[in-house]
Amino acid sequence: MKRSQSFIRWFFLLIPCLALSGCWDRRELDEIAIVMGSGVDLTDDGQIELSLQIALPMGIQGNMQMAGKKKPVMLVSSKGTVSQDQIGQIQQQLSRRIFFGHRAVFIIGENFARHGVDQTLDTMLRFPDSRYNCFILTSKGATAKEVLSSPYPLEVIPSIGMKNMQVGKYTFAERIDKFLDSFAAKGFMPATGAIRLIKNGQESSFVIDGEAVYRENKLVGYLSGTHSKAFKLMRDQGSGMKIPVRIEPAGKLSTGMITADLLTTRREVRTFVSQGPPKIEVEFRAKGRIIANDTTLDLSKPANLSRAEQMLSNELQKMISGLIEQTQKEFQSDVLGFGDILHIQHPYAWKKLQTEWLDTYPEVPVKVLASVILERIGRTQKPGHLPK
Amino acid sequence: MKVTGLQVFWMILIMEVGMTLVMTLTPGVQAAKQDLWIAILVAGLITLLITFLVTNVTLLYPGQNLIELSQTILGKWLGKAVIVIYLVQWYTIIPIVLRQFADVINIMIMPETPKWAIMLIMILLFSYAAYSNGIVTISRCSEILGPIIILMVILVLLSSVNNIRLTNLLPVYADSGALNIIRGSLPSASYLGHSVEYLMLAAFLYQPRKGTPYAYWATIGSILVVTVALAMAIATIGINLTPTLWYPFFEMTRKISLFGFVENLDPLTIVTWVASVFIKLAVYMFITAYGTAQFLGIRKWRPLVIILAPIMLWFALIPRNVTEATTNYLMNYWVPFVLPVNMIGLPLLLLIVGKLRLRAQA
Numbered sequence: 001m002k003r004s005q006s007f008i009r010w011f012f013l014l015i016p017c018l019a020l021s022g023c024w025d026r027r028e029l030d031e032i033a034i035v036m037g038s039g040v041d042l043t044d045d046g047q048i049e050l051s052l053q054i055a056l057p058m059g060i061q062g063n064m065q066m067a068g069k070k071k072p073v074m075l076v077s078s079k080g081t082v083s084q085d086q087i088g089q090i091q092q093q094l095s096r097r098i099f100f101g102h103r104a105v106f107i108i109g110e111n112f113a114r115h116g117v118d119q120t121l122d123t124m125l126r127f128p129d130s131r132y133n134c135f136i137l138t139s140k141g142a143t144a145k146e147v148l149s150s151p152y153p154l155e156v157i158p159s160i161g162m163k164n165m166q167v168g169k170y171t172f173a174e175r176i177d178k179f180l181d182s183f184a185a186k187g188f189m190p191a192t193g194a195i196r197l198i199k200n201g202q203e204s205s206f207v208i209d210g211e212a213v214y215r216e217n218k219l220v221g222y223l224s225g226t227h228s229k230a231f232k233l234m235r236d237q238g239s240g241m242k243i244p245v246r247i248e249p250a251g252k253l254s255t256g257m258i259t260a261d262l263l264t265t266r267r268e269v270r271t272f273v274s275q276g277p278p279k280i281e282v283e284f285r286a287k288g289r290i291i292a293n294d295t296t297l298d299l300s301k302p303a304n305l306s307r308a309e310q311m312l313s314n315e316l317q318k319m320i321s322g323l324i325e326q327t328q329k330e331f332q333s334d335v336l337g338f339g340d341i342l343h344i345q346h347p348y349a350w351k352k353l354q355t356e357w358l359d360t361y362p363e364v365p366v367k368v369l370a371s372v373i374l375e376r377i378g379r380t381q382k383p384g385h386l387p388k
Numbered sequence: 389m390k391v392t393g394l395q396v397f398w399m400i401l402i403m404e405v406g407m408t409l410v411m412t413l414t415p416g417v418q419a420a421k422q423d424l425w426i427a428i429l430v431a432g433l434i435t436l437l438i439t440f441l442v443t444n445v446t447l448l449y450p451g452q453n454l455i456e457l458s459q460t461i462l463g464k465w466l467g468k469a470v471i472v473i474y475l476v477q478w479y480t481i482i483p484i485v486l487r488q489f490a491d492v493i494n495i496m497i498m499p500e501t502p503k504w505a506i507m508l509i510m511i512l513l514f515s516y517a518a519y520s521n522g523i524v525t526i527s528r529c530s531e532i533l534g535p536i537i538i539l540m541v542i543l544v545l546l547s548s549v550n551n552i553r554l555t556n557l558l559p560v561y562a563d564s565g566a567l568n569i570i571r572g573s574l575p576s577a578s579y580l581g582h583s584v585e586y587l588m589l590a591a592f593l594y595q596p597r598k599g600t601p602y603a604y605w606a607t608i609g610s611i612l613v614v615t616v617a618l619a620m621a622i623a624t625i626g627i628n629l630t631p632t633l634w635y636p637f638f639e640m641t642r643k644i645s646l647f648g649f650v651e652n653l654d655p656l657t658i659v660t661w662v663a664s665v666f667i668k669l670a671v672y673m674f675i676t677a678y679g680t681a682q683f684l685g686i687r688k689w690r691p692l693v694i695i696l697a698p699i700m701l702w703f704a705l706i707p708r709n710v711t712e713a714t715t716n717y718l719m720n721y722w723v724p725f726v727l728p729v730n731m732i733g734l735p736l737l738l739l740i741v742g743k744l745r746l747r748a749q750a
Binding site for chain 2: 005008009012013015016020024025101131132133177180181184185340343344345347348
């Protein structure tokens with residue numbers, strides 16, 4: 001009796017050992033093709049083109065001496081009608097298995113975005129090795145493939161360069177999950193950073209200096225300049241932003257401009273529902289410091305400082321209302337998520353509003369208030385170079 | 389075979405927390421939307437009612453388990469009929485949990501491993517635990533694994549704090565309404581209602597009379613953990629995506645990113661979750677084998693484990709796809725039948741008839 005029992009116990013324990021050793025999903029490092037960035041385009045003949053930037057371990061290993069000889073990445077692409085099918089086609093070009101776990105960026109080509117982003121979105125979520133910490137970008141004036149094949153001198157792998165730009169706070173960054181979430185939301189339209197190619201002397205490179213605005217699933221336009229800045233402020237990615245403003249007419253020795261660096265920003269949105277379209281009030285508050293004073297004024301004097309604060313507040317107010325007007329009139333897209341706030345503040349009214357919010361939004365009156373507090377003015381009081 | 393109160397506490401807690409976190413979020417959110425946390429509190433009330441009924445039933449005849457108890461209270465034939473209803477529950481839950489476990493592994497981390505291989509490892513492991521020394525082995529395991537599992541849940545929650553956006557939980561109540569909140573509470577209630585297994589476990593306690601507080605604390609503890617964890621999962625993922633994901637709790641751990649280098653923690657969570665599945669399956673395997681043996685009047689229950697294991701593996705391969713195993717079983721059997729009958733109705737019947745019988749004797 002005892003012997004048979006212990007035999008059965010050993011049987012229970014030993015069989016799993018056999019099964020545990022044979023792993024169907026085993027993937028060794030030298031068997032996978034690590035995708036660092038991927039992009040999707042619509043070609044002129046209506047096909048979808050998928051491009052993958054794959055890291056070449058051989059190119060990275062040799063460090064700086066080798067870097068010139070071997071390329072650190074390779075670009076593969078394939079055309080077709082279904083994006084998932086093209087991954088299979090690309091696989092046929094590769095001796096290693098495609099692995100998406102380290103994908104840093106996903107670039108949507110401008111042409112593709114304008115015709116509607118749809119089927120590729122599902123691929124991002126359904127795959128077990130798709131990760132959330134991948135950034136979404138939309139290309140501007142170039143295809144995603146061109147952007148992915150552009151070299152980038154500062155990093156070994158260009159996609160890592162894009163990722164680090166997005167992690168740093170100087171570009172508008174949107175991750176996959178938030179992007180998908182805004183597709184599903186009724187009161188919140190998707191937006192991504194916009195990436196375009198530039199030439200630095202002889203070398204070509206890329207820059208992320210604007211935002212792509214979507215309406216439902218279609219790209220409707222790009223934000224740039226002050227509107228792009230205002231957009232980052234409104235999406236709580238504005239700390240560290242530099243805002244120049246004129247506070248006195250240009251003189252002989254000065255341009256009359258100061259530049260403020262925003263330290264913390266806070267936006268508050270209030271919505272009002274009564275008869276007719278709802279009303280929206282945006283209150284924007286920021287704390288900042290002066291980092292450049294090219295005027296004749298001594299900012300340590302309270303009167304001058306409050307003048308600077310006043311001018312800055314006006315400037316921010318103008319920037320934000322300009323942005324809102326552009327989203328309402330030009331894009332007709334609620335990228336700032338006012339609908340979501342309306343949903344939270346007036347849930348019962350929203351039930352009626354949500355069906356036609358896309359058409360209501362351009363008509364909604366928005367009032368913008370902005371106020372800035374300057375906490376510090378830097379190491380000097382009066383500009384040091386001015387004659388006493 | 390004797391267990392301590394603390395061991396019973398951990399067993400019930402693990403059985404309730406592990407599966408509820410992973411399996412009930414999606415069906416709950418589909419009904420109650422962002423008010424799921426209210427729904428879980430409602431589910432908690434239902435669960436406390438179940439615990440109240442169950443503990444009081446065991447106090448009628450301390451030292452008797454469900455199989456003996458129902459025959460003592462309801463007589464031989466009616467008692468046996470009641471046992472059959474419970475046996476159906478036990479015989480179906482093991483294959484389903486096993487299949488759900490394999491689905492999670494397949495969907496989340498190992499898409500190409502055949503499911504029989506995943507299940508085979510698990511079934512041999514928990515059958516070993518049930519076979520070797522029955523409830524004693526299992527309860528000792530849960531005493532060790534329980535704190536680790538809870539620690540994992542707490543760690544996941546703490547490291548997700550920077551990902552949550554509380555506005556995802558707003559507006560409260562307006563989007564769902566009372567009816568939807570109650571509908572959303574049922575899946576959670578049916579999974580949290582595992583305190584019903586206390587009917588079988590209580591008889592193994594050193595002091596069956598003193599087990600009641602442990603059952604209550606296990607229930608309260610799991611309600612708290614589940615409420616906080618699921619509210620955080622919704623606040624992290626958002627109400628638009630949560631209803632479309634199979635396992636939002638794991639997706640939440642996928643989003644953890646600390647200091648730029650602590651990332652992709654989901655395999656760790658899944659492995660600890662597997663520990664909770666192991667305890668749950670082992671407990672069910674033991675009470676199924678032990679209960680069947682007692683029901684059929686077989687003196688030795690151990691050989692039944694060996695007979696049951698391949699049968700369970702075969703049953704687990706029957707559901708055709710993930711929807712049949714996870715959603716259909718939950719929505720067509722567990723919620724409409726097990727919750728009202730096995731978890732509330734029959735314990736209530738046993739309690740009332742038992743009380744009357746004791747009064748008549750006195």
